[in-house]
Amino acid sequence: ETGVTQSPTHLIKTRGQQVTLRCSSQSGHNTVSWYQQALGQGPQFIFQYYREEENGRGNFPPRFSGLQFPNYSSELNVNALELDDSALYLCASGGPNTGELFFGEGSRLTVL
Amino acid sequence: EDQVTQSPEALRLQEGESSSLNCSYTVSGLRGLFWYRQDPGKGPEFLFTLYSAGEEKEKERLKATLTKKESFLHITAPKPEDSATYLCAVQENTGGFKTIFGAGTRLFVKA
Numbered sequence: 001e002t003g004v005t006q007s008p009t010h011l012i013k014t015r016g017q018q019v020t021l022r023c024s025s026q027s028g029h030n031t032v033s034w035y036q037q038a039l040g041q042g043p044q045f046i047f048q049y050y051r052e053e054e055n056g057r058g059n060f061p062p063r064f065s066g067l068q069f070p071n072y073s074s075e076l077n078v079n080a081l082e083l084d085d086s087a088l089y090l091c092a093s094g095g096p097n098t099g100e101l102f103f104g105e106g107s108r109l110t111v112l
Numbered sequence: 113e114d115q116v117t118q119s120p121e122a123l124r125l126q127e128g129e130s131s132s133l134n135c136s137y138t139v140s141g142l143r144g145l146f147w148y149r150q151d152p153g154k155g156p157e158f159l160f161t162l163y164s165a166g167e168e169k170e171k172e173r174l175k176a177t178l179t180k181k182e183s184f185l186h187i188t189a190p191k192p193e194d195s196a197t198y199l200c201a202v203q204e205n206t207g208g209f210k211t212i213f214g215a216g217t218r219l220f221v222k223a
Contacts, residue, residue, distance in 0.1 A: 041216075090156070
């Protein structure tokens with residue numbers, strides 16, 4: 001077990017709505033990153049936070065935003081949901097000097 | 113642009129039939145190459161980190177190797193419980209920890 005927990009595990013939204021996904025990182029890990037994984041694909045990097053500041057972003061529009069809090073928790077917010085946003089959203093934490101990531105079980109989002 | 117390509121997309125083996133998975137990558141400067149295992153409906157699980165060409169890592173029936181352009185995950189005498197998707201990922205050394213994943217190889221091991 002990685003110590004990374006995500007909530008909710010599953011949710012259904014309709015197009016145009018907004019969603020907030022939550023993650024509790026492993027204690028001591030001050031980086032958190034979020035990934036989107038479509039069915040049959042590898043995880044796609046959304047963004048990363050280090051010490052509560054965004055320090056890397058993938059090719060995702062601004063309606064994908066995030067926050068990292070001092071207590072090792074973080075959020076992914078997605079506004080104006082589109083059908084193509086349906087995917088597994090993964091949160092991963094890592095230490096400051098190692099590259100390996102420790103993933104949560106993911107939040108499965110379905111947009112109707 | 114950084115790219116990671118994995119082959120084959122799917123691999124079906126009999127129990128005990130050894131094989132290899134390939135990961136070819138293009139990155140401006142490699143900080144590390146990673147292998148993960150992902151079971152259906154679960155998050156990826158870290159397996160190995162390789163940092164430089166010639167490096168090898170082993171764990172049970174798995175062995176990962178690295179060259180300047182590709183990495184191999186060798187599976188020796190696989191068992192049905194090795195069935196999973198194996199993901200390869202790279203990080204570049206230009207700051208931050210952006211990790212680029214390949215699409216994965218789905219491995220099926222039949223008893």
